[in-house]
Amino acid sequence: MNSKSSSADRIREKKKIFLNREQKIIDAALALFLSDGIDRVTVSSIAAKAGIGKGTVYKHFLTKNEILVRIMLDYEESITQRLAEGIADAEAGESGAAAKAYFESRLARPELDRLVQHLEVRLIDASDVAAQLEQLHAMRRSNEDSLNSMITRLIERGVLEDVPPHYHYLACWALAQGAVELCFSRSWNYRLDSADLMKFITGVGVTIGNSGQYRDPSTIKSSAKTLKSPDSSKQ
Amino acid sequence: MNSKSSSADRIREKKKIFLNREQKIIDAALALFLSDGIDRVTVSSIAAKAGIGKGTVYKHFLTKNEILVRIMLDYEESITQRLAEGIADAEAGESGAAAKAYFESRLARPELDRLVQHLEVRLIDASDVAAQLEQLHAMRRSNEDSLNSMITRLIERGVLEDVPPHYHYLACWALAQGAVELCFSRSWNYRLDSADLMKFITGVGVTIGNSGQYRDPSTIKSSAKTLKSPDSSKQ
Amino acid sequence: MNSKSSSADRIREKKKIFLNREQKIIDAALALFLSDGIDRVTVSSIAAKAGIGKGTVYKHFLTKNEILVRIMLDYEESITQRLAEGIADAEAGESGAAAKAYFESRLARPELDRLVQHLEVRLIDASDVAAQLEQLHAMRRSNEDSLNSMITRLIERGVLEDVPPHYHYLACWALAQGAVELCFSRSWNYRLDSADLMKFITGVGVTIGNSGQYRDPSTIKSSAKTLKSPDSSKQ
Amino acid sequence: MNSKSSSADRIREKKKIFLNREQKIIDAALALFLSDGIDRVTVSSIAAKAGIGKGTVYKHFLTKNEILVRIMLDYEESITQRLAEGIADAEAGESGAAAKAYFESRLARPELDRLVQHLEVRLIDASDVAAQLEQLHAMRRSNEDSLNSMITRLIERGVLEDVPPHYHYLACWALAQGAVELCFSRSWNYRLDSADLMKFITGVGVTIGNSGQYRDPSTIKSSAKTLKSPDSSKQ
DNA sequence: TATGAATGAGGCTTCATTCAT
DNA sequence: AATGAATGAAGCCTCATTCAT
Numbered sequence: 001m002n003s004k005s006s007s008a009d010r011i012r013e014k015k016k017i018f019l020n021r022e023q024k025i026i027d028a029a030l031a032l033f034l035s036d037g038i039d040r041v042t043v044s045s046i047a048a049k050a051g052i053g054k055g056t057v058y059k060h061f062l063t064k065n066e067i068l069v070r071i072m073l074d075y076e077e078s079i080t081q082r083l084a085e086g087i088a089d090a091e092a093g094e095s096g097a098a099a100k101a102y103f104e105s106r107l108a109r110p111e112l113d114r115l116v117q118h119l120e121v122r123l124i125d126a127s128d129v130a131a132q133l134e135q136l137h138a139m140r141r142s143n144e145d146s147l148n149s150m151i152t153r154l155i156e157r158g159v160l161e162d163v164p165p166h167y168h169y170l171a172c173w174a175l176a177q178g179a180v181e182l183c184f185s186r187s188w189n190y191r192l193d194s195a196d197l198m199k200f201i202t203g204v205g206v207t208i209g210n211s212g213q214y215r216d217p218s219t220i221k222s223s224a225k226t227l228k229s230p231d232s233s234k235q
Numbered sequence: 236m237n238s239k240s241s242s243a244d245r246i247r248e249k250k251k252i253f254l255n256r257e258q259k260i261i262d263a264a265l266a267l268f269l270s271d272g273i274d275r276v277t278v279s280s281i282a283a284k285a286g287i288g289k290g291t292v293y294k295h296f297l298t299k300n301e302i303l304v305r306i307m308l309d310y311e312e313s314i315t316q317r318l319a320e321g322i323a324d325a326e327a328g329e330s331g332a333a334a335k336a337y338f339e340s341r342l343a344r345p346e347l348d349r350l351v352q353h354l355e356v357r358l359i360d361a362s363d364v365a366a367q368l369e370q371l372h373a374m375r376r377s378n379e380d381s382l383n384s385m386i387t388r389l390i391e392r393g394v395l396e397d398v399p400p401h402y403h404y405l406a407c408w409a410l411a412q413g414a415v416e417l418c419f420s421r422s423w424n425y426r427l428d429s430a431d432l433m434k435f436i437t438g439v440g441v442t443i444g445n446s447g448q449y450r451d452p453s454t455i456k457s458s459a460k461t462l463k464s465p466d467s468s469k470q
Numbered sequence: 471m472n473s474k475s476s477s478a479d480r481i482r483e484k485k486k487i488f489l490n491r492e493q494k495i496i497d498a499a500l501a502l503f504l505s506d507g508i509d510r511v512t513v514s515s516i517a518a519k520a521g522i523g524k525g526t527v528y529k530h531f532l533t534k535n536e537i538l539v540r541i542m543l544d545y546e547e548s549i550t551q552r553l554a555e556g557i558a559d560a561e562a563g564e565s566g567a568a569a570k571a572y573f574e575s576r577l578a579r580p581e582l583d584r585l586v587q588h589l590e591v592r593l594i595d596a597s598d599v600a601a602q603l604e605q606l607h608a609m610r611r612s613n614e615d616s617l618n619s620m621i622t623r624l625i626e627r628g629v630l631e632d633v634p635p636h637y638h639y640l641a642c643w644a645l646a647q648g649a650v651e652l653c654f655s656r657s658w659n660y661r662l663d664s665a666d667l668m669k670f671i672t673g674v675g676v677t678i679g680n681s682g683q684y685r686d687p688s689t690i691k692s693s694a695k696t697l698k699s700p701d702s703s704k705q
Numbered sequence: 706m707n708s709k710s711s712s713a714d715r716i717r718e719k720k721k722i723f724l725n726r727e728q729k730i731i732d733a734a735l736a737l738f739l740s741d742g743i744d745r746v747t748v749s750s751i752a753a754k755a756g757i758g759k760g761t762v763y764k765h766f767l768t769k770n771e772i773l774v775r776i777m778l779d780y781e782e783s784i785t786q787r788l789a790e791g792i793a794d795a796e797a798g799e800s801g802a803a804a805k806a807y808f809e810s811r812l813a814r815p816e817l818d819r820l821v822q823h824l825e826v827r828l829i830d831a832s833d834v835a836a837q838l839e840q841l842h843a844m845r846r847s848n849e850d851s852l853n854s855m856i857t858r859l860i861e862r863g864v865l866e867d868v869p870p871h872y873h874y875l876a877c878w879a880l881a882q883g884a885v886e887l888c889f890s891r892s893w894n895y896r897l898d899s900a901d902l903m904k905f906i907t908g909v910g911v912t913i914g915n916s917g918q919y920r921d922p923s924t925i926k927s928s929a930k931t932l933k934s935p936d937s938s939k940q
Numbered sequence: 941t942a943t944g945a946a947t948g949a950g951g952c953t954t955c956a957t958t959c960a961t
Numbered sequence: 962a963a964t965g966a967a968t969g970a971a972g973c974c975t976c977a978t979t980c981a982t
Contacts, residue, residue, distance in 0.1 A: 054957095058956095058957075125272065177409075253945075587886070636893070640887055640893060652875055667871075760944060
């Protein structure tokens with residue numbers, strides 16, 4: 001019995017090690033993508049960074065693309081969770097909460113958000129990982145349904161303009177997307193006070209499509225806060 | 236004298252043919268990038284699509300990257316021109332004209348706009364074409380200066396919120412950027428009525444940072460028009 | 471413990487195989503360079519001759535040039551060793567020993583010696599392998615120092631003419647260099663009895679710069695031996 | 706008649722221009738080979754340097770190799786001429802004159818001499834220009850015959866050691882060959898006083914194979930001069 | 941006649957994936 | 962189970978030569 005349980009323990013132990021290693025691979029890949037750029041990361045370099053052999057990577061992932069898609073899924077999950085909380089808050093009355101949560105989660109690590117977008121471009125039309133991409137889209141569809149319900153209610157309550165519900169969240173998505181790119185764009189000179197800038201943009205996002213009739217107190221507050229950032233307050 | 240002028244003609248003719256071929260290469264490259272994705276386009280395939288030999292491509296461009304950067308420059312120039320017109324209109328009193336022109340020019344061919352963004356990511360850190368990229372940035376800096384002047388005046392006139400001028404155009408940029416991505420995102424179900432959606436987003440962009448104090452009539456009109464688009468009005 | 475040592479053994483075994491393959495590549499490259507000429511040898515052909523895949527070559531050498539430089543280093547080492555022995559003999563009293571050793575080692579495989587010279591011409595200005603070429607030059611500088619010391623002593627002893635020491639070994643080097651080329655020059659008709667010819671030249675080399683005052687017995691002997699080679703003696 | 710002669714003049718004129726251009730091409734090629742290295746010279750660059758179109762080069766030379774071989778032939782001719790003079794002097798009694806002339810002509814422009822050697826390596830086995838290479842060899846054979854006669858006589862007169870005649874001139878050739886390489890070898894530290902060094906080596910060359918019985922006064926003189934070079938004389 | 945644009949074979953190198961140990 | 966050596970397809974670029982103008 002003892003030996004049996006110890007063998008079971010050993011198996012569990014091994015599984016744990018195995019899963020740990022999987023995370024190690026993902027972390028290594030992520031770190032390299034962010035530091036070196038997608039193009040310059042090879043399976044070899046990932047393995048080296050993870051401290052394992054190249055062959056071992058293929059025990060965990062069938063192809064290189066599966067690592068990429070895994071990073072995307074992990075990220076999407078974290079967004080989904082934050083969004084769900086935000087939607088719950090919004091349903092509870094704090095009308096801008098969903099948009100705010102969404103912006104904040106995407107802007108929390110803009111470099112990661114952007115990486116995921118770029119990964120997606122690479123993977124579209126990749127026949128391996130087609131299934132996982134479908135998973136990704138399923139998650140997003142589910143989020144979309146929640147958003148639709150929530151926004152429909154906000155429109156009914158007169159908080160938001162009466163345009164098709166998806167206009168609201170797609171505009172938000174677009175702005176968030178753009179805000180992320182903005183963090184890395186080399187097109188512009190001003191980039192020093194990006195925290196304030198991001199608050200400004202978040203303010204815009206939170207009020208997108210607000211009808212004039214009604215102003216959500218929480219939104220007003222957050223907008224006010226934005227405009228009272230250190231620099232502005234000195235005036 | 237006659238023979239002399241005809242030889243000059245011939246030379247001019249040749250140059251024209253040469254430049255035409257250059258355009259052919261760019262067009263072929265562009266078409267392939269859009270249809271197949273940046274990764275899958277090779278110099279060979281560009282040459283094949285342009286109906287010329289592989290080596291000929293290198294008579295026009297020193298490296299593959301130079302083709303990419305050329306596409307970027309051509310595009311940036313077209314944006315710059317449109318923006319300049321918009322800024323002129325804005326200075327002439329139509330306060331939202333610059334933002335509108337900017338959105339419209341970027342959303343006119345969103346697939347191209349997006350391609351250019353992705354090309355830029357690839358080319359950053361490419362030691363060849365560093366000079367051309369600097370050109371690109373110079374154009375953008377120039378645009379930025381014009382925008383700054385214009386927005387400063389609009390702030391003084393009380394049309395726009397009194398935040399640092401670049402908040403306004405960067406927020407606009409971000410939204411435009413995101414709107415472009417939105418056109419191609421496979422994340423969302425609703426994509427049928429994208430023209431209306433884009434108008435909605437443009438409306439958001441045009442009113443970004445408008446102060447409550449003042450509403451530009453032209454902006455109101457355009458916003459109203461947006462919401463009364465054919466589809467919606469039928470309801 | 472047994473398994474541990476056997477695993478260590480296995481690793482050692484692998485390394486040996488790996489190094490063997492490296493040698494195989496070098497041998498293949500060398501054979502091809504000698505038979506086909508430097509120009510006509512491609513990485514592909516080397517791989518084919520070595521019986522391995524093209525990619526495998528790049529596991530052992532970062533660039534094609536590294537193969538070339540490796541051949542050079544290996545050769546230079548063998549020369550250095552022979553020369554060191556010769557210098558030791560010379561210091562021990564046999565004054566012509568160094569020159570003789572040098573000539574003999576360079577003329578032992580003249581085709582290889584010549585190849586190495588030609589490789590060097592190709593590699594000068596090759597930014598990769600600059601470090602290895604410096605190694606090569608370091609070896610040579612070290613040889614040069616030894617020669618300088620030795621020759622200085624021979625001059626003091628009155629064996630060699632009192633000219634700057636490097637005149638002696640550079641003249642030797644030049645003659646050896648030329649002798650090597652002579653083996654392959656298609657300029658001349660007589661090439662049948664090259665062994666004797668080389669002995670004659672070696673004799674010249676060994677007595678280069680000998681002062682008239684003194685004749686080293688060993689040198690005389692060797693010179694005599696040269697002229698009494700089988701062919702000549704029959705006359 | 707007038708028109709006829711003027712047309713003949715025109716034809717002659719044209720021919721002259723044509724030949725001038727041929728020389729221009731050769732000069733351009735030579736200059737580029739010397740400055741940039743054989744590898745880096747393209748037909749394009751030659752044409753550019755010569756100030757003509759690439760296609761025009763092919764009106765003068767059927768292949769690129771023909772330019773190379775032409776440089777070789779021109780050089781060989783200049784050597785031959787100098788050597789012939791030297792041989793004449795030697796026959797007239799100045800026994801070392803031939804060797805001296807040979808050394809001096811080859812060391813007059815060592816960079817050119819070396820270039821020609823390297824060109825030859827490239828061209829061996831080039832099926833085009835095989836005929837011209839044969840011409841080259843014919844010239845050399847002819848030189849060889851002259852040398853043989855001359856040396857045979859010097860041996861008979863007891864000036865030179867009684868070894869096969871070609872031993873003498875081949876040893877000379879080898880030393881000259883090596884001396885040329887020495888000028889460019891990066892193997893050695895000492896290269897400042899190369900003029901003196903070359904005199905020393907020439908001295909060696911001139912006395913190669915001298916029998917002890919007899920010393921040619923001219924040789925002695927030249928050797929003495931060598932050893933009384935500025936540096937040495939200060940001692 | 942002079943030109944130079946066009947060609948495409950061929951070279952070097954990279955890297956995802958496989959598989960024997 | 963872990964390893965990393967081996968593989969070879971595929972990409973970019975060069976340049977001698979041709980040929981239409």
